[in-house]
Amino acid sequence: MIEYRINDSVIPDELDSFFQNWKSPPSREIKGKLLDGSDLIITARENGKLISFLTAISDGTMHAFITLVEVLELHQGKGIGKHLIKLAISHFKGYYDIVLITDPDKRAFYKKFGFNEIYGMHIRDFKYGKGSTSDNTG
Numbered sequence: 001m002i003e004y005r006i007n008d009s010v011i012p013d014e015l016d017s018f019f020q021n022w023k024s025p026p027s028r029e030i031k032g033k034l035l036d037g038s039d040l041i042i043t044a045r046e047n048g049k050l051i052s053f054l055t056a057i058s059d060g061t062m063h064a065f066i067t068l069v070e071v072l073e074l075h076q077g078k079g080i081g082k083h084l085i086k087l088a089i090s091h092f093k094g095y096y097d098i099v100l101i102t103d104p105d106k107r108a109f110y111k112k113f114g115f116n117e118i119y120g121m122h123i124r125d126f127k128y129g130k131g132s133t134s135d136n137t138g
């Protein structure tokens with residue numbers, strides 16, 4: 001049976017099985033910091049084992065940003081991601097904006113929950129976590 005928890009306590013080691021297809025997966029230290037810095041952590045556990053999680057940051061009233069949604073490959077396609085997103089939307093009910101960044105191949109997934117495409121801008125450091133700093137402002 002899958003158990004969903006809001007603001008569950010997660011230790012960085014539990015994230016080791018995730019980020020499989022990432023070119024530059026976060027280090028243990030970064031995993032710890034991102035867990036500490038998140039305002040919302042929703043987990044899905046099967047027999048206690050973490051099989052999916054969602055993190056978000058928020059100003060607590062108007063804006064929320066869903067930062068990570070990850071379902072272990074073995075458990076994808078079972079409705080877990082859907083449940084996490086629904087819980088996050090319900091958690092931030094009444095907010096002006098709930099935003100996230102995703103790849104085009106996930107567009108249809110997020111549209112199911114009412115997410116619309118918007119114009120956005122960002123600075124991304126593709127060397128993040130690799131021990132060097134890069135200047136993206138030039």
Ligand SMILES: CC(C)(COP(=O)(O)OP(=O)(O)OC[C@H]1O[C@@H](n2cnc3c(N)ncnc32)[C@H](O)[C@@H]1OP(=O)(O)O)[C@@H](O)C(=O)NCCC(=O)NCCS
Nearest residue numbers: 069070071076077078079080081082101102105106108109
């Ligand atoms: C994307 C992801 C979160 C989806 O979670 P999931 O648990 O596999 O998806 P679900 O089983 O909950 O799917 C819910 C619905 O979305 C559909 N769906 C799932 N992935 C989809 C995709 N990539 N594109 C379109 N539809 C998708 C399912 O068919 C299902 O449709 P239904 O409700 O009509 O039956 C998950 O596959 C994942 O973690 N992928 C790797 C990491 C990642 O890409 N994270 C997102 C970064 S923003």
